[in-house]
Amino acid sequence: MTFRKTAILAAATSVMAMSAAYADTVKMAFIDPLSGPMGPSGEAAYTSFILAAEHINANGGVNGNEIEVTGYDNKINPKESLVQLQKAIDDGARYIFQGNGSSVAAALIEAVNKHNARNPGEEVIFFNYAAVTPAFTNELCSFWHFRFDAHADMKMAAITDWIAKRDDIKSVYLIGQDYVFGQAVASAAEEQLKEKRPDIEIVGNELHPLAKVKDFTPYIQKIISSGADAVITGNWGADMQLLMKAAAENGSDVPYLTFYGGSKGAVSSLGEGGVGLLYQVTEGITNLDADDEQYALIEEYKERFPDYDYYYHRAFNAMEMFVKAAEEAGSVDPIPVAKAMEGLTIDHAYGQATMRAEDHQMQQPLFISTVSDDVKYGVDNIELGWALVEGGTIDMASAEQPTTCEMERPE
């Protein structure tokens, strides 16, 4: 009897302690693939957001409110995403995270715009952490959309600058996923190479179905027989990993310049053969010099989620920026937060990042890194990891690209 009383008392006090600590809950929805071939990409980001939210809550939350991130599996299907979006809104989420697949992001931007026009006072904000089709912060830009990852033209500029310095590269092969993002990558590569190195011949421009190809061998053999000196690809998730698997099996030994070489499994598929061959452009890598707090975060992430590696640094940036904006606005409501976020700058582990007000495109330094066996943190549970290449830091100003956005803002 006494035991039961104590138990009830304990439960009651813990509930009271909870309600005393947090004024309310800020619900955030994470809509991305959590199953299927692209599941690991979604899962790695979801776990990053969860950890970021836990840290914020442990520090007293945002304006005294607790953050709750809930995952919604969209199977990278735009139609399914809209169903999940509606579900998330019905569950009370006012902030949406999504990143895997520009086809999905395009559908979400349109849906969020419509929802906000029809439901004044119940606006939702779309935080895009990885869908990098340039159009989203150019002709399709929206006040309700914020992008925390550098877009395809920005990353491609970093890659083409690197190629421009390499005189031994005379021909380039482009391979990508056949949807809006892959097409954007291919056209950015063609345009920028023509401008920076008109002598380079583009010996192949291949688009393959998204998340459908299980065996890239025929594609790799086409690359090998084309005699290309380098390959540029925007592939991500399983498409990145399987491309590298086929490259390793078939002995393709040219540099692969990628946006998402950090996708789970790509490095381990190549093994030692990946050293100096696989390159990526990101907003940060674990092996950059950082403070102890960042190292502790990287190690905590690995300990909590041993299947994945600390890769989505921008997830932590996005959360940090949200908290700062909410504090500045003195509110957790979407419109004040969105307005406070415009032009906001944060200091993160690898430099500064500013949310450009004109188009809601995060401006941040970018880093070109390659696979190395001499690193502090490996990936895919092997010794190899990402190391900065010489001169691989692109500062915020150099990474910046112009925008054509003409944004309409609410009153």
Added chain:
Amino acid sequence: METLVFGLLNGVSYGLLLFMLSSGLTLIFSMMGVLNFAHASFYMLGAYFAFTLSGISSFWIALFIAPVLVGLVGAVVERYGLRKVHANGHVAELLFTFGLAYLIEEVVKIVYGKTAVDYKIPDLLNFAAFQVYGASFPAYRLFIIVIAVGMLIGLWYLLKRTRAGLIIQAALTHPHMVGHLGHNVPLIFMMVFGIGCALAGLAGVMAGNIFVTDPAMAVQMGPIVFVVVVVGGIGSLEGAFVASLVIGLLQNLAVGINASFADIFGFIGLSELSEVGRISISSLAPVLPFLLLVLILIFRPQGLMGEKEL
């Protein structure tokens, strides 16, 4: 030239894998008279069993044990599921296999998780077998060809040269007659179903590590296997063999072709800038098997070597 050589090599290894899968399906069809929708699910089970077994022992043990396990699962399904459902006719059987496919997929998701597992090629075979035109051909793919040819010879010998094969063939076409002669026809059917599933399992063991071992692999492989069986002629092993190779080669060679529609039909004035002219042959590769299926059904409904009309 390089493209042709590579296309042939990869096409043959992929085609033989397809045959491993479809031979079981076509055998089961001749027996039951309906397509087994769950066939690709047994392929998936093979890959997952091999993943587990190679984790606790080695790939070589998995190579033998996993197909046997899948075969046993198949035999149990036939004995305690299909045989009971059979009394209610073909539609019931079809629905049963349809439901079974979903059931297996969900069970796999619960046991192994929704994302892919890391099923690797054994280190012993993880090297380049030979070099052609600067690209290397992986030894594992050569191994697939060897195993598949071995299986092909074994199956042919069993069916055409042994007494057991004679009885199986007779039981497939004239079950009542064979039953009257004193053979245990239900047992034969259970064995055929089990062997068919084991072959699919073997294909899973071989293919799971060069492709991806995830819960979607059955759904993705399923349609292609049906195409093979229908194009080859339902119930015909020889037809399935020819169709597997044709489809394997077709898909691999098409990816290697750089031409677009405009290059081919330019002479009738198709512009490279038009929507149709821009389509490249390589992007059509995934559609080609289904195009073949449609053409076969129109012009030769019984399939390449089939005897029955659909």
